[in-house]
Amino acid sequence: MPVLKIDELQKLVTRALQASGATPSAAAAAARIVVAADAQGLASHGVSRIGQYSAFLRNGRSNPAAVPVITRSKGGACLVDAMCGMAYEACALAVATAATRAREFGVACVGVTNSNHFGAAALHLEPLAQAGLVGLAFSNSPAAMPAWGGKTPLFGTNPVAAVFPRRNQPALSIDLALSETARGKIMIAAKEGKPIPLGWAVDKDGQPTTDANAALAGSMLPAGGVKGAMLALTVELLACALTGAAFGYEADTFFVDEGNKPRLGHLFIAIDPDALAGQDAYFARTEALIEMMLQDPGVRLPGDRRRLSHDKAMRDGIQIPDALHQQLVTLASG
Numbered sequence: 001m002p003v004l005k006i007d008e009l010q011k012l013v014t015r016a017l018q019a020s021g022a023t024p025s026a027a028a029a030a031a032r033i034v035v036a037a038d039a040q041g042l043a044s045h046g047v048s049r050i051g052q053y054s055a056f057l058r059n060g061r062s063n064p065a066a067v068p069v070i071t072r073s074k075g076g077a078c079l080v081d082a083m084c085g086m087a088y089e090a091c092a093l094a095v096a097t098a099a100t101r102a103r104e105f106g107v108a109c110v111g112v113t114n115s116n117h118f119g120a121a122a123l124h125l126e127p128l129a130q131a132g133l134v135g136l137a138f139s140n141s142p143a144a145m146p147a148w149g150g151k152t153p154l155f156g157t158n159p160v161a162a163v164f165p166r167r168n169q170p171a172l173s174i175d176l177a178l179s180e181t182a183r184g185k186i187m188i189a190a191k192e193g194k195p196i197p198l199g200w201a202v203d204k205d206g207q208p209t210t211d212a213n214a215a216l217a218g219s220m221l222p223a224g225g226v227k228g229a230m231l232a233l234t235v236e237l238l239a240c241a242l243t244g245a246a247f248g249y250e251a252d253t254f255f256v257d258e259g260n261k262p263r264l265g266h267l268f269i270a271i272d273p274d275a276l277a278g279q280d281a282y283f284a285r286t287e288a289l290i291e292m293m294l295q296d297p298g299v300r301l302p303g304d305r306r307r308l309s310h311d312k313a314m315r316d317g318i319q320i321p322d323a324l325h326q327q328l329v330t331l332a333s334g
Contacts, residue, residue, distance in 0.1 A: 016331035020054035021064030029088040039313035040306035044184030055257035076105035087118035098270035106275025111243035121161035122175035129163040129171035143248040148229035156248035158235040173303030179220035239265035
C-alpha cells in the first residue's frame with residue numbers, strides 16, 4: 001500500500017475534489033479535515049469519503065459552486081448558510097466566527113444550515129482549543145436511529161464533540177456518535193464483507209443483526225439505550241430546529257450517490273474561560289481533575305490516542321489502500 005506525506009495527500013485530495021467541480025477553497029477545506037482524520041486514525045471519516053463527495057458534486061447532492069455566507073446575526077449568535085455545498089468551508093467560517101465573537105461576548109453560538117457530511121466533529125474544534133477557548137460541536141445526519149420505542153429511523157447518529165484547552169499541554173478532545181458505534185464503521189465492514197458485533201444495529205424488521213449490509217438497511221442502536229436516544233433527539237433539535245436545517249428523516253442516506261441535497265445542520269459553541277471564573281481558575285481546576293483521573297494507571301485522556309497517531313503520521317506519512325489511492329489519482333486526473 002502506498003504511503004503519502006500529509007501535504008502530498010492533501011494536494012491529491014484537493015485536486016480530486018476540484019476535478020469533480022468543487023471550488024479551490026472548498027476543496028482545500030475538505031482536504032485539510034479528511035486528511036487530518038486519517039492522520040488521527042479515523043479512516044471512516046478520512047479520504048475514503050472522497051469518492052462519495054465527488055459523486056455528490058457530480059450528481060447535484062452538493063452544490064459545487066457554493067460559497068458559505070453569514071445570513072443572520074445577533075450579538076454572540078449567528079447563522080452560516082452552507083448553500084448546499086460541502087460542509088467543510090462553512091464549518092471553518094462558523095468556527096472562526098465563533099472564536100471572534102466568544103472573545104467579544106464571552107460565549108458564541110454559530111449554526112450552520114443547508115450543509116452536508118462534516119466528517120470527524122472534533123477536528124473542527126481544534127482552532128478553538130488553540131485559541132484557549134472551550135468548544136462544543138453538534139451535528140445531525142441522515143436518519144439511522146429510531147425514536148425510543150419505535151423502529152422507523154428518524155434521528156441521525158448525531159455526533160457530539162468537545163475540546164477543553166490546557167495550559168502548555170494538548171487539549172482534551174472528546175468525540176462520539178450517539179449510536180452504539182459510528183455508522184462509518186459499519187460502512188467499512190460492509191465494504192470488506194466483515195460481520196459487526198451484536199448490539200450495534202438491527203435489521204429492517206427490528207431484529208438484532210451481525211450483518212453489516214442488513215444493518216445499513218435497518219437501524220443503528222443508540223448508545224446507552226433510552227438515554228442515548230434522548231441525547232440524539234436533543235442534538236437533532238439543536239442542529240436543525242435552531243438553524244432551519246433538514247431533520248435526519250428528510251435527508252437521503254449518504255450511502256447512495258444519487259438523492260436529495262441533505263441540507264443538514266451543525267451547531268458550534270465557543271466559550272472564553274476568562275468570562276467566567278477566569279483563565280487561571282479554569283486551567284487550575286482542569287489540571288486538578290486530570291491529575292485525579294491519572295492516578296488510576298488504566299486511564300487514558302480523551303484525544304491522546306488520536307494525537308499519537310497524528311504525530312506518527314507527521315513523521316512517517318499515511319498509508320492508504322491501493323484501490324483508494326488509485327481512485328484518488330483517477331478522480332484527480334478528471
